[in-house]
Amino acid sequence: MAAEQDSVNVTPAIEMRGISKAFGSVVANNDINLTVLPGEIHALLGENGAGKSTLMNMLSGIYRPDSGSVFVQGEEVHFASPKESIAKGIGMIHQHFKLVDVMTARDNINLGSGEGFFLSNKKLDHRIRELSDRYGLDVNPGKKVYEMSVGEKQTLEILKVLYRGARILIMDEPTAVLTPQEIDRLFAIVRNMKNEGCAIIIITHKLGEVMEISDRITVLRKGESIGTLETMKTDAATLIEMMVGRRVDLSIRRETFKHEEPLLKLDGVTVIDKDKKAALDLVGFDLFPGEILGIAGVAGSGQKELCETIAGLQHAEKGRIFFEGSNILGKSPRDIIRLGIRMGFIPEDRLGMGLVGSMDIVHNIILKEYQSQRGIVLHRGPSAEKARRIVERLDILTPSIYTPVARLSGGNIQKVLLGREIDSSPKVLITAYPVRGLDIGASYRIYDLLNEQKELGVGIIFVGEDLDVLLGLCDRILVLSCGRITGMLNARLTTKEEIGYLMAGGQGAAS
Amino acid sequence: MISPIKVTKRDNVPRKQTAFILTLSIVLALVFSGIVLLFFELNPLKVFGTIVTGALGTPMRIEQTLIKAIPLTIASLGILVAFKMKFWNIGGEGQIMMGALCASYVALNYGHLPPNVLLPLMAVASVAGGGIWALIPAIFKAKLGTNETIFTLMMNYIIIKIVMYLQYGPWKDPASKGFPKIPGFSENAILPEVFGVHIGWIFMILLTIAIFLFMGYTKKGYEITVVGESIGTARYAGMNVPAIIMVAMFISGGLLGFVGFVQASAIEKTLTWGLSANYGFTAIITSWLARLNAITTLFVCLAFALLLQGASYIQLSMNVPSSIADVVQGVILFFVLGSDFFLRYRVQWVGLKNAAEARVYHD
Numbered sequence: 001m002a003a004e005q006d007s008v009n010v011t012p013a014i015e016m017r018g019i020s021k022a023f024g025s026v027v028a029n030n031d032i033n034l035t036v037l038p039g040e041i042h043a044l045l046g047e048n049g050a051g052k053s054t055l056m057n058m059l060s061g062i063y064r065p066d067s068g069s070v071f072v073q074g075e076e077v078h079f080a081s082p083k084e085s086i087a088k089g090i091g092m093i094h095q096h097f098k099l100v101d102v103m104t105a106r107d108n109i110n111l112g113s114g115e116g117f118f119l120s121n122k123k124l125d126h127r128i129r130e131l132s133d134r135y136g137l138d139v140n141p142g143k144k145v146y147e148m149s150v151g152e153k154q155t156l157e158i159l160k161v162l163y164r165g166a167r168i169l170i171m172d173e174p175t176a177v178l179t180p181q182e183i184d185r186l187f188a189i190v191r192n193m194k195n196e197g198c199a200i201i202i203i204t205h206k207l208g209e210v211m212e213i214s215d216r217i218t219v220l221r222k223g224e225s226i227g228t229l230e231t232m233k234t235d236a237a238t239l240i241e242m243m244v245g246r247r248v249d250l251s252i253r254r255e256t257f258k259h260e261e262p263l264l265k266l267d268g269v270t271v272i273d274k275d276k277k278a279a280l281d282l283v284g285f286d287l288f289p290g291e292i293l294g295i296a297g298v299a300g301s302g303q304k305e306l307c308e309t310i311a312g313l314q315h316a317e318k319g320r321i322f323f324e325g326s327n328i329l330g331k332s333p334r335d336i337i338r339l340g341i342r343m344g345f346i347p348e349d350r351l352g353m354g355l356v357g358s359m360d361i362v363h364n365i366i367l368k369e370y371q372s373q374r375g376i377v378l379h380r381g382p383s384a385e386k387a388r389r390i391v392e393r394l395d396i397l398t399p400s401i402y403t404p405v406a407r408l409s410g411g412n413i414q415k416v417l418l419g420r421e422i423d424s425s426p427k428v429l430i431t432a433y434p435v436r437g438l439d440i441g442a443s444y445r446i447y448d449l450l451n452e453q454k455e456l457g458v459g460i461i462f463v464g465e466d467l468d469v470l471l472g473l474c475d476r477i478l479v480l481s482c483g484r485i486t487g488m489l490n491a492r493l494t495t496k497e498e499i500g501y502l503m504a505g506g507q508g509a510a511s
Numbered sequence: 512m513i514s515p516i517k518v519t520k521r522d523n524v525p526r527k528q529t530a531f532i533l534t535l536s537i538v539l540a541l542v543f544s545g546i547v548l549l550f551f552e553l554n555p556l557k558v559f560g561t562i563v564t565g566a567l568g569t570p571m572r573i574e575q576t577l578i579k580a581i582p583l584t585i586a587s588l589g590i591l592v593a594f595k596m597k598f599w600n601i602g603g604e605g606q607i608m609m610g611a612l613c614a615s616y617v618a619l620n621y622g623h624l625p626p627n628v629l630l631p632l633m634a635v636a637s638v639a640g641g642g643i644w645a646l647i648p649a650i651f652k653a654k655l656g657t658n659e660t661i662f663t664l665m666m667n668y669i670i671i672k673i674v675m676y677l678q679y680g681p682w683k684d685p686a687s688k689g690f691p692k693i694p695g696f697s698e699n700a701i702l703p704e705v706f707g708v709h710i711g712w713i714f715m716i717l718l719t720i721a722i723f724l725f726m727g728y729t730k731k732g733y734e735i736t737v738v739g740e741s742i743g744t745a746r747y748a749g750m751n752v753p754a755i756i757m758v759a760m761f762i763s764g765g766l767l768g769f770v771g772f773v774q775a776s777a778i779e780k781t782l783t784w785g786l787s788a789n790y791g792f793t794a795i796i797t798s799w800l801a802r803l804n805a806i807t808t809l810f811v812c813l814a815f816a817l818l819l820q821g822a823s824y825i826q827l828s829m830n831v832p833s834s835i836a837d838v839v840q841g842v843i844l845f846f847v848l849g850s851d852f853f854l855r856y857r858v859q860w861v862g863l864k865n866a867a868e869a870r871v872y873h874d
Contacts, residue, residue: 334749
């Protein structure tokens, strides 16, 4: 140990050496090394399944490594439970917040902190204020969690771990649900923590953020650590090559389109949700053939309702939707299929809508076919042939066309869905978060497929979350905020800042 | 809770292993119930032997076994259709009763009609009755999203009490000298026998094949399965979900209603409030054990009927109290149902050292 400490001037906050972990026959981590210094923001970068979460779960005491050693502040530790990890000053902020909705911020902080049940609010508030001031957090202790925005909830999560004395913070995909402005605020907090001497590990796959916030980067690929780099001395292309293992052409092809007659025209579409609030408020726009129209917005701004209303799954209060001139609003998906309206829909929840996980590829293809079959008997033959064609055309990796789709990887599940929808040669294709959860290679394959459709003159709606992708792929970007359109932008001319401003509800700049 | 046992879900279990686990579960059941029998100073081997001979020993006993298998199988097929849709129909008892009530109404009022008119009429009435009885909770589920479990269960008690009322009141046989019973059916209203057993066994086989084909090879069967797996996907694919729920429940209830007709006509030869004899509930176990496959259901029900008949036989022949027969039956069921868990999940002893991880698998 002594020799180690001498070689680095400071004692590392975290040192993981030769960590391996296998689940059954799957090796999740293989001989991984990671050193995080105090006062450092360390990004842990890797594709899905690279082993980031497994590694961090070992640090937070959820898993135990099969081999290797972990040192915290120079002291070797063997965590048997998350409690022991917390006691050593390690706090993890999960992607899905672990907060009790009906309780106040104060109660959430107190909950499980191991302190007295009857701790006075005054004392608690005092300590919360102390911490808030020190790190620049803005939390109202008396506010109930369900009244908070996503950004506020995350701030509360951070405060919660700091309250428990965490000096080492692990953040799992912290920016996934935030607007660009909220991300800026988060980064300011993270920098404050860094200045206070905390060590911060950020798990992410968004390169832009990595370059902006981190000091050093460790890249994982297929369970192995590929290397640790200083952010200042590297660039995005190098990182991607390390993540994917080969060069990836990052430019997304983008063809121009001609403004002809719109394929799809929405006019004053209004959807009222269960709470009697407008999920969509007088939404109107045109979709042209051969165009990719991006939809940007904070999660839950009406994207889901918009897609489902067009697909006939959502009841709309008023408005009109013209498909090649005829109004289809109020038509059920069944009517839409029967009328021969060629519209494809890739919903957000692939296995909860769109596909049946326990059924094989053939039976998932039949889903869109059987309505037009005659008689009462289900004909599998044509669908099996179609399944084989789609598997071949989209290079779907599957043991056979009779494998339940839930057993395929995320990328291949998405290809089955996309393959089915484009095989019916749609005129309009609605895609909601089509690359969510896919790795970089699979994502680019999906972009290519969408571009192929675009070239065929299909009008595509692309609901996305990564603004870089929206800017690179789409022709125009429509911004939604609380169910209202706050802007329609030319993707070639706009900036992330402008989109972010409109996502947060800012007006103007509509072109 | 930290436990040293790790449980993981598994997809494919090799056939050999399935057979091994099932055999082991039956052996364990026999050993365990044997110990129970020893407590009562009974010879376990003799008891088990008597169960088998009691169910299959003579043509008469085989007939008795079959007579139990018929309602159980048809009821299980009905439950299967609902369960495939994840519609938890535990109102089988009530649907059997309603079917029996409707068939009895026809039999008691039109008993003079020739059998080839009367029997089909009774069958249609029973299917309609059971179907409509199941349709009521289905409509509420489809339109208002009510919970079908409580709803179907409560429907049982309503119809059982109605039949009880009829038996003690308006439909009481005036010739019974005050004894609360409904008059027996006329000869015309009783199902004929084929090869010594009432014709129900032919219905049992035909319906098994029909439901097998319906669920696996028709559009409606496919729709029912999709609705069961994901209502979101069903709507996405343009399926009329409320209509599918209602059709499936009418079929489910109709099959159970048909059981009521068979039992009233061939077994009781009248209507009694105890006619459903728990078949509606037992069918839940059998259809689940058969993994909702129609052909498997037939064999599971035959095995189950063997156990039922054998258990009732040992009560008589060995003078064993009925509760002990129930214990034996319960223990066997417990192990066979328990083995299902081991077929779906892999259980490993990981020791306390790695125990913390087991929790993660539970999440």
